[in-house]
Amino acid sequence: METESPFKDIIDEIKELGGDAVKFCYQCGKCDTVCPWNKVTTFSMRKLIREATFGIPEVELEEVWRCTTCGKCSKECPRDVKQIDDVIAIRRMAMGYGVSNALLKPVRSASASLAAEGNPFVQERSKRADWAEGLNVKTFTEEMEVLYFPCCYVSYDKRLREIAQATASILNKAGVDFGILGTKENCCGESIRKTGNEDVFKSLARENIKTFIDNGVKKILVSSPHCYHTFKNEYPEFKANFEVVHTSEYLFELINEGRLQINKEYAKKVAYHDPCYLGRHNGIYDEPRGVLKKIPGLELSEMIESRENSLCCGMGGGRIWIDTKMSERFSNLRIEEAIGLGAEVLATSCPYCIDALEGSRSGLNHEDVIQVKDITEIIQEVI
Numbered sequence: 001m002e003t004e005s006p007f008k009d010i011i012d013e014i015k016e017l018g019g020d021a022v023k024f025c026y027q028c029g030k031c032d033t034v035c036p037w038n039k040v041t042t043f044s045m046r047k048l049i050r051e052a053t054f055g056i057p058e059v060e061l062e063e064v065w066r067c068t069t070c071g072k073c074s075k076e077c078p079r080d081v082k083q084i085d086d087v088i089a090i091r092r093m094a095m096g097y098g099v100s101n102a103l104l105k106p107v108r109s110a111s112a113s114l115a116a117e118g119n120p121f122v123q124e125r126s127k128r129a130d131w132a133e134g135l136n137v138k139t140f141t142e143e144m145e146v147l148y149f150p151c152c153y154v155s156y157d158k159r160l161r162e163i164a165q166a167t168a169s170i171l172n173k174a175g176v177d178f179g180i181l182g183t184k185e186n187c188c189g190e191s192i193r194k195t196g197n198e199d200v201f202k203s204l205a206r207e208n209i210k211t212f213i214d215n216g217v218k219k220i221l222v223s224s225p226h227c228y229h230t231f232k233n234e235y236p237e238f239k240a241n242f243e244v245v246h247t248s249e250y251l252f253e254l255i256n257e258g259r260l261q262i263n264k265e266y267a268k269k270v271a272y273h274d275p276c277y278l279g280r281h282n283g284i285y286d287e288p289r290g291v292l293k294k295i296p297g298l299e300l301s302e303m304i305e306s307r308e309n310s311l312c313c314g315m316g317g318g319r320i321w322i323d324t325k326m327s328e329r330f331s332n333l334r335i336e337e338a339i340g341l342g343a344e345v346l347a348t349s350c351p352y353c354i355d356a357l358e359g360s361r362s363g364l365n366h367e368d369v370i371q372v373k374d375i376t377e378i379i380q381e382v383i
């Protein structure tokens with residue numbers, strides 16, 4: 001006779017919310033050996049999966065909200081347990097139960113702001129294109145070559161706006177016919193989806209898709225690997241397929257086609273940090289390196305954990321909104337590693353990574369030792 005779990009309803013709910021693959025786990029623990037959390041504290045995805053299998057995940061605990069969805073464990077798992085889908089399923093269930101604690105307060109605030117203003121910062125929608133003032137950036141029209149879609153962080157954050165401004169200057173210099181949708185843009189919804197707020201994600205996605213179609217968008221250039229991932233891999237769930245290109249790919253193309261000329265040297269030692277959502281999740285490793293290698297004088301070095309083994313910055317999976325203790329930030333390890341390699345600049349191609357790495361650079365008092373730059377910012381300096 002089959003024994004029925006007393007928590008069968010919860011097991012069924014996790015399954016319905018996308019976590020069916022928990023049942024394949026045989027508790028080998030490989031996920032825990034590669035998880036970046038175990039470099040700074042203790043965390044067990046294996047245990048979380050075990051609890052989900054028995055229908056007893058403790059949804060109020062921080063453990064449920066730790067995973068940054070970096071994808072490192074998924075690459076190692078011998079049973080294809082799909083840890084990211086599983087953890088999102090558990091979070092969806094927690095959000096459905098209305099779990100509310102101090103940890104999740106900023107996530108709730110981001111979620112409300114996304115629903116009201118299309119950005120997570122409680123900032124007015126009308127200010128979304130302020131970053132472009134004085135830069136000769138046009139409103140997108142159908143006949144243009146490409147739509148430039150800077151993410152919320154790149155549109156509103158004072159430091160990260162420099163990425164959008166560098167991108168616009170480069171595109172103008174290369175003669176690219178591009179435009180933005182400004183106040184008509186909404187957050188792509190990637191991070192809020194990872195926190196389990198599926199309804200908010202769907203509403204943002206539908207609005208963006210409608211705006212893109214109404215405005216005749218075919219090709220979208222993005223600064224953020226999180227937008228890249230969502231537009232390319234998740235919007236097709238809504239039968240919407242756009243050509244999506246990340247700035248690292250586009251710059252590489254512009255340089256190779258001779259549309260963008262590099263005229264100056266950059267005589268610095270540079271290490272490159274692979275963002276999880278550009279690298280592991282989407283396989284873009286060579287283009288950002290290719291861009292940096294085109295710059296005369298630039299000495300490129302590889303991080304110890306690079307390409308598919310790259311160490312997460314800590315900001316994915318909605319952790320961008322959750323405060324991480326200074327002693328537990330993966331980005332601290334990244335900054336120390338780059339300094340250990342003798343790098344004067346730690347370059348990357350993701351606004352979330354820049355935010356985390358800048359936080360560690362200042363938190364560790366290394367502002368005079370190393371700079372953190374997006375590759376667009378480096379290119380802007382040499383053209």
Ligand code: SF4
Binds near residue numbers: 025028032
């Ligand atoms: S690596 Fe896969 S099979 Fe092994 S414990 Fe983790 S989830 Fe389970």
Ligand code: SF4
Binds near residue numbers: 035036045066067069
């Ligand atoms: S996806 Fe990354 S952060 Fe999440 S459990 Fe796996 S290794 Fe850890």
